[in-house]
Amino acid sequence: MSLLRSERFPAIVLLIAAAAGLIVANTAAGPAVDEVMHAYVGIPGVFELSVSHWIKDGLLAVFFFVVAVELQYELTNGQLNSMRKAIQPAIAAAGGVIVPIIVYLLIAGGSDAVDGWPIPTATDIAFALGVLAVFxxxxPSALRIFLLALAILDDIVGIVFIAVLFTSDVNIGMLALAALAVVVFGVLSRTLNRGNRWVVGTLLVVIAIAAWVLTYLSGVHATIAGVALGLAMAQRPALHTRHTLEPWVNGVVLPIFAFSAALVVIPSVSPSELSPAFWGVLVALPVGKIIGITLAGWVSLRVGGAGAAPHLSFADLLAAGALGGxxxxVSLLLSELAFTDAPELRDQATLGVVAGSLISLVLAGVLVSWRAAHHRRRAATEVSA
Structure with missing residues (x-):
């Protein structure tokens, strides 16, 4: 389990899972696996979802719960618990969202792929920290803190996009019941102690499942239930639950999602025939992120004032920008949601996410290695002096 709590190994597993999905989809086994993904599972006539939806709406809700618990901690006791601490990564995150959207729209605006503009706005925390751990x-710890805060803020933007942009025909009654379940969950979690942990813990699980089902039935994307529960839970048991779930999220939830999302048949067409959805995401992730985060982060160093945040050089921000790409x-999930009714565009956007992320991965590895070597030489010089 300790291996799955590390920063390096989960990133490697996630990459292997995505590669496996892409490979399987382009072999003779692809159609059979696709059929399994579209098979319905559940209580017949009561509550049934396809395997694909169980993964996207169910398993990912657990991932978003873990993200929300980390967000709750950072907002109250961590790196985002004051405006002074949050100002630099917040400005950089804004640049890392706005510029990729602009780049995407410059490429895909006016085409049938225009709805994919939210896709290149997300940063994968596990991958980014994995690259930092490897290279x-x-x-300096300031760069890791900056990147963690940046990625968390990016996740907030992704969560808002999912909640606002991909919700339709909301059933207010079901949503109200879901909100009530979240409130009860939060209150009950504050009564949890050693003496009643089995009884209360079981009730919490039942209420959490009820909140998820009610959120799904309300028409709001069900992963939002995971976010709400993670933010509502009392911090101490929430952190303990996060610690328990972390290896399962890293070793099961995210790899299964990456595999299923990457089940895309590579089109047998020339590059000129590929959709703007592919090119928009492919360019916006590595180029838009590195420009947006670097320039906005550089501006934030001047806006924040002395002592507003740990000092980072322009070159350090360049490495952080590459990691942000x-x-x-979350980008894979956004591509699924943006093009739900257009499978061909969805598949090409997914290919763009995989390819753009791999380009950013290589670029980040080079830049992070370069900055790490620079800081090691600097530290050695200071010691010898």
């Missing part, structure tokens, strides 16, 4: 020995998890 970043010797980097690794989209994967």
């Amino acid at each position: 970043g020995k010797g980097l 690794i989209g994967f998890t």
